[in-house]
Amino acid sequence: MKDLAEVVEPLCSLDWEDIDTVETACRSVLEYLGAHRAILRGALAALPTRPDLLALCEHPDSEATAGLGQQLDKIVLYQDPSGFRVRMHIFWAGCDDLPHNHRWTFASMILKGQFRHSQYGLENYSDTMDLPIPIPLQVRMERVGSTYALHHTILHALVADEATVSLVVRGPAVKDRGYLVDPKTGRRHWHLAAADESPEDIARKRMSPELLCQLTAKLDEWGLLGDPDGN
Numbered sequence: 001m002k003d004l005a006e007v008v009e010p011l012c013s014l015d016w017e018d019i020d021t022v023e024t025a026c027r028s029v030l031e032y033l034g035a036h037r038a039i040l041r042g043a044l045a046a047l048p049t050r051p052d053l054l055a056l057c058e059h060p061d062s063e064a065t066a067g068l069g070q071q072l073d074k075i076v077l078y079q080d081p082s083g084f085r086v087r088m089h090i091f092w093a094g095c096d097d098l099p100h101n102h103r104w105t106f107a108s109m110i111l112k113g114q115f116r117h118s119q120y121g122l123e124n125y126s127d128t129m130d131l132p133i134p135i136p137l138q139v140r141m142e143r144v145g146s147t148y149a150l151h152h153t154i155l156h157a158l159v160a161d162e163a164t165v166s167l168v169v170r171g172p173a174v175k176d177r178g179y180l181v182d183p184k185t186g187r188r189h190w191h192l193a194a195a196d197e198s199p200e201d202i203a204r205k206r207m208s209p210e211l212l213c214q215l216t217a218k219l220d221e222w223g224l225l226g227d228p229d230g231n
Contacts, residue, residue: 004043004078004086007032008169012082016105016171023149026107026169030147033086033167034109037226040088040167043077044216044225048209053079057207060092071095072160073207073215083172090215091115091160098180099134099157103193105171107149111224113164114143120155123179131186155181165224 007029014025033039047054056076071094078086091113101123118136134155142148150156152174173193180189194202219225 001036001038004033004039007036007039008078008080008084008086011084011169012080014084014171016084016174017151019105019149019151022105022107022171023147026149027109027147029169030107030109030167034111034145037224040077041220041225041228043086044075044212044219047075047077047212053077054209054212055206056085057212058205059207059211061201061204070097073211075207075212075215085170087168087170088219089166089168090219091158091162091164091166093162095158095160095162095164097157097159098189099155099183100180100191101155101178102150102152103173103175103178103191105150105152105174106168107147108142108166108168109147110142110144111165111167112144112222113161114141115158115160115164116140117142117148118157118159119150120157123153123155129188131181131188133186134181134183152178157183163222165219165222 011025011029015021047057053076056079058074060071060073071092073090073092075088075090076085077088089108095115099118099120117140119138120134121137124131152171176193176196178191180191181187182189216225
């Protein structure tokens, strides 16, 4: 059976600005991983021996995410030298996030649960903290097996059922900062790259090995990691 690095190898030379190509290539990878869950099990089992990846795994800091609705754990399974990553996201109660962009293009597939997905159009980097009130241009439900790709210039927001799980291919970062915007006031909240965050902020959201072990057990309990014998 292939390992994760072999599965994602076709993405190494991907043009992440070409969303059509990104969607096609990432959907193929995500669907393969969805059909071969033992690869995910193996990647999770190896994480405790990979401090470089474990350092990238995040658990929501209640103080930093207060009012932002971003209650989700992020587990990084793979990081490629070209800059892209493979992650698992686990959404918890209260995940009703503000419209936001990303510093990267990405693709996602739902493994468990569902979320309501709103898209608002293009980002706005005008030099102001107050933006026009964002209005959804598309709203859809993403359910188990749904895949989609989103360019880094698009504003979107999720309202997730508790314990929803998604598998994500995150492209290389192309911006120093992204933002969230309050849909009631238009007030912007900046989201910085790790290089611009304080050591204290990074430490507060870093996932502990103990929590990773608990989450892995929960994913196994939910039947998302395939057969322990490798099937």
